[in-house]
Amino acid sequence: MDKINFFPDNLNVQNQKIILRLDLNVPLKDKIIIDDTRINLCLPFIERLIKKKAKIIILSHLGRPKGIKDPTLSLSPIYKYLKNKLKTNVYFFMGNFDDEIKTKFSYLKEGEVILVENIRYFKEETDNDENFSKKLASLGDIYINDAFSCSHRKQSSIHKITKFIKKSFAGPLLKKEIDAINLVIKNKKEPVTCIIGGSKISTKINVITSLIKKINNLIIVGAMANNFFIYKNIKVGKSLVEDNTNNIIEKIYDEAKKNNCQIIIPEDCVVGTKFDGNGKNKNLEQIEENDIILDIGFNTVKKIRQIIDQSNTILWNGPAGYFENKHFLFGTMSIAESISKNTSKNTLISVLGGGDTLAAINKSKNKLSFTHLSTAGGAFLEYLEGKDLPGLSVLK
Numbered sequence: 001m002d003k004i005n006f007f008p009d010n011l012n013v014q015n016q017k018i019i020l021r022l023d024l025n026v027p028l029k030d031k032i033i034i035d036d037t038r039i040n041l042c043l044p045f046i047e048r049l050i051k052k053k054a055k056i057i058i059l060s061h062l063g064r065p066k067g068i069k070d071p072t073l074s075l076s077p078i079y080k081y082l083k084n085k086l087k088t089n090v091y092f093f094m095g096n097f098d099d100e101i102k103t104k105f106s107y108l109k110e111g112e113v114i115l116v117e118n119i120r121y122f123k124e125e126t127d128n129d130e131n132f133s134k135k136l137a138s139l140g141d142i143y144i145n146d147a148f149s150c151s152h153r154k155q156s157s158i159h160k161i162t163k164f165i166k167k168s169f170a171g172p173l174l175k176k177e178i179d180a181i182n183l184v185i186k187n188k189k190e191p192v193t194c195i196i197g198g199s200k201i202s203t204k205i206n207v208i209t210s211l212i213k214k215i216n217n218l219i220i221v222g223a224m225a226n227n228f229f230i231y232k233n234i235k236v237g238k239s240l241v242e243d244n245t246n247n248i249i250e251k252i253y254d255e256a257k258k259n260n261c262q263i264i265i266p267e268d269c270v271v272g273t274k275f276d277g278n279g280k281n282k283n284l285e286q287i288e289e290n291d292i293i294l295d296i297g298f299n300t301v302k303k304i305r306q307i308i309d310q311s312n313t314i315l316w317n318g319p320a321g322y323f324e325n326k327h328f329l330f331g332t333m334s335i336a337e338s339i340s341k342n343t344s345k346n347t348l349i350s351v352l353g354g355g356d357t358l359a360a361i362n363k364s365k366n367k368l369s370f371t372h373l374s375t376a377g378g379a380f381l382e383y384l385e386g387k388d389l390p391g392l393s394v395l396k
Contacts, residue, residue: 004395007144007169013054015110019140021157023147023375024060024078031077038375039081045146045172050088053110057139059119059157067123079115088112097122097135105139119157128154137164146171149376151391158391170395180351180372181383185214189312189349195335197222197318198356199240205248210385212255217307219264221296221320221331228265234284237291264307268297270328279327295321296331308338313349316357323360336361340368353380
């Protein structure tokens, strides 16, 4: 496979206009940033480019406005945040991409920054429109994609822009993501354990069957495990299940057998009769008609901890239970703390991905350590699956 063209740190970019594609898609409530993790990850590279006296044009998106200028999805709060953090002039471009677009950016001086309003306000962005991509490219001399989380999309600011600009690179955050995932799938230290949670098995079937060939243990948690219970004729009460998954699960077990990968599913669970109630630990055979499985049980936690202790590499995607209610957070937090403890002792390489996983571990009162926390969702899973992501293929 061709190598990705990473941004060389020694490149002279003084007075060069750099189009920097970032992922500043942070959660907002009433125009207030709730979690600034994604922005803070981008700051060191922006500051480096400012120091190098580049002229920086930042493109990003927020949510899915579908080509409509939805004021609740404006990057205005992110602009204010950057203006406060960066020691330079920061401007906010809210105009249209017409034929005069190039002149609208001509006032930018060395070391200054322009943040462009939500790029998905333009329908042409998500259509990967050729003419729009050409206009975007005309703004700069160099293009840098530092938004791994969007790189599975064929969109103008990720994909077709590279066709019309002389130099295209991948940024340092993108490199960090790829290097971390490669620790699990390419340069791995065995035994490798994957913990996969979440609710839908159908969305992760390709990732699971691809991973089984490369790992030693696959631990299934979360609502996804309910489908495995049904496959084994275990009653799940009113728990969340997906229809027609028996064939998928049979395929997973067949692949695991062929590749000598052990599959572990919960042996007990914490149930409630409603999502906002209390929980009770039960063995699988004790589940009643009104029960909803909302977390893994104590014995399962103990077993998973033992497997983590014996592993050299861990990949974790998806919480173990309904972590939004503190009564069903124990399973997820136990996994997080066990992975963190082993990572701190340098006996474990740990890669965590998925928005829900990160949201869950943020509930911890303790400082946790992991080798890499991925903020990418779909791109993370597709890269794990072995797909050649459109946003990466154009940087090779």
